[in-house]
Amino acid sequence: MGTTWRLVVVDPPEDIRETVEAVLARMIAEFSHWESGSRIGRFNRGMLGHWHPLSPEAVRVLAAAFDVHRLSDGAFDPAAGVLADLWGFGPAGPRDDLPGAYAIGEARNMSGVRHLEFDADARRIRRREAVQIDLSGIAKGHAVDAVAERLVSLGIEDFLIEIGGELRGEGIKPDGQPWWVELEAVPGITLAPLRVALHGLSVATSGDYRRFFERGGRRYAHTIDPRTGWPIDNQVVSVSVLHREAMRADAWATALTVLGPAGMTLAERQGLAVHMVTRDGERVVEQISPALQAMLG
Numbered sequence: 001m002g003t004t005w006r007l008v009v010v011d012p013p014e015d016i017r018e019t020v021e022a023v024l025a026r027m028i029a030e031f032s033h034w035e036s037g038s039r040i041g042r043f044n045r046g047m048l049g050h051w052h053p054l055s056p057e058a059v060r061v062l063a064a065a066f067d068v069h070r071l072s073d074g075a076f077d078p079a080a081g082v083l084a085d086l087w088g089f090g091p092a093g094p095r096d097d098l099p100g101a102y103a104i105g106e107a108r109n110m111s112g113v114r115h116l117e118f119d120a121d122a123r124r125i126r127r128r129e130a131v132q133i134d135l136s137g138i139a140k141g142h143a144v145d146a147v148a149e150r151l152v153s154l155g156i157e158d159f160l161i162e163i164g165g166e167l168r169g170e171g172i173k174p175d176g177q178p179w180w181v182e183l184e185a186v187p188g189i190t191l192a193p194l195r196v197a198l199h200g201l202s203v204a205t206s207g208d209y210r211r212f213f214e215r216g217g218r219r220y221a222h223t224i225d226p227r228t229g230w231p232i233d234n235q236v237v238s239v240s241v242l243h244r245e246a247m248r249a250d251a252w253a254t255a256l257t258v259l260g261p262a263g264m265t266l267a268e269r270q271g272l273a274v275h276m277v278t279r280d281g282e283r284v285v286e287q288i289s290p291a292l293q294a295m296l297g
Contacts, residue, residue, distance in 0.1 A: 081132025141250025169198025
């Protein structure tokens with residue numbers, strides 16, 4: 001996945017590293033659109049109109065992705081791979097220039113779940129256009145969940161797993177305390193640290209400082225608004241979401257980053273625990289949803 005992982009575990013078995021790496025290898029083989037031989041990679045190159053079988057795990061991830069897409073009115077879209085490629089954030093690699101309006105329009109026409117037919121009951125999917133599935137906004141979170149669920153199935157109850165900044169904590173530390181973590185700090189911005197207890201809980205963060213490029217004095221963030229085809233430009237610096245499932249925390253962090261400050265109304269309506277940092281000129285604005293405020297006491 002092009003990132004790192006870290007596990008803190010109480011009384012680990014000797015083969016714990018091999019256990020985690022086996023789960024992550026399965027995630028890459030299933031969900032990485034960067035790997036041409038993965039199941040998603042083969043689907044993206046497959047015949048239009050042809051049904052592709054899905055594993056139960058893929059059905060679970062796609063069902064969650066379609067759900068967040070619907071609830072966010074399209075701010076999260078797992079079928080925006082053509083747009084990500086166009087802007088240099090996909091497997092095709094970075095580009096030297098900016099795409100033109102016509103190319104952006106064409107990429108938008110070739111993107112979106114409207115081009116997919118997803119039959120969850122029959123565990124299959126097909127595409128009607130040359131759309132590219134890109135699960136970057138949810139697969140890393142699911143990988144966190146998959147590792148956590150595998151450890152629990154082996155009787156390992158007390159651990160903190162982190163993959164590329166997305167975390168999930170289960171059980172407690174040896175001193176009886178939950179897994180306390182600080183929300184990811186934004187480079188160059190000084191805010192009071194926000195600590196949360198991950199006890200059967202996950203946290204995912206999306207930020208414009210992670211991947212971007214600059215042209216003509218303007219920053220182009222890697223988060224693309226699938227509704228416009230352009231990188232976000234809504235003054236959002238960082239969004240963190242806490243949820244039982246890291247997969248849903250990951251997807252909602254992406255969706256709310258796209259929606260911007262107005263997305264906090266949706267977060268409140270959905271009962272999501274959210275921390276959002278935005279810029280207002282030289283001023284930094286910090287917003288905390290009621291659900292997260294309740295957690296903080």
